[in-house]
Amino acid sequence: MYRETWYQAYCLGKPIAPMRRSRDKAREDLIADDLGSYDEWGKFYITVPGDLRRQEVWVKKDVAA
Numbered sequence: 220m221y222r223e224t225w226y227q228a229y230c231l232g233k234p235i236a237p238m239r240r241s242r243d244k245a246r247e248d249l250i251a252d253d254l255g256s257y258d259e260w261g262k263f264y265i266t267v268p269g270d271l272r273r274q275e276v277w278v279k280k281d282v283a284a
Contacts, residue, residue: 220277229270230254238274245271 226245228236236248246263249255254269265271 220279223276223278224273225276226271226273228252228254229272231268232270238276242271242273 223240225238225240226242227234227238228245228248230252235252235254236245239245239248246255249265249269249271252269253266255263255265255271257263
């Protein structure tokens, strides 16, 4: 087993999208709900009441692979 960081977009303390292995995908979820955007320099901003939460998840390693 190994540990990964997964991300989830939130609004007003409630999840608005599924857990994502990619932070970029979770950011896309925020952008889709007009809760986040990138500025002209590529920095990501979250608009209140949005939030991006992360969680450490244990994943079983596939022995057959």
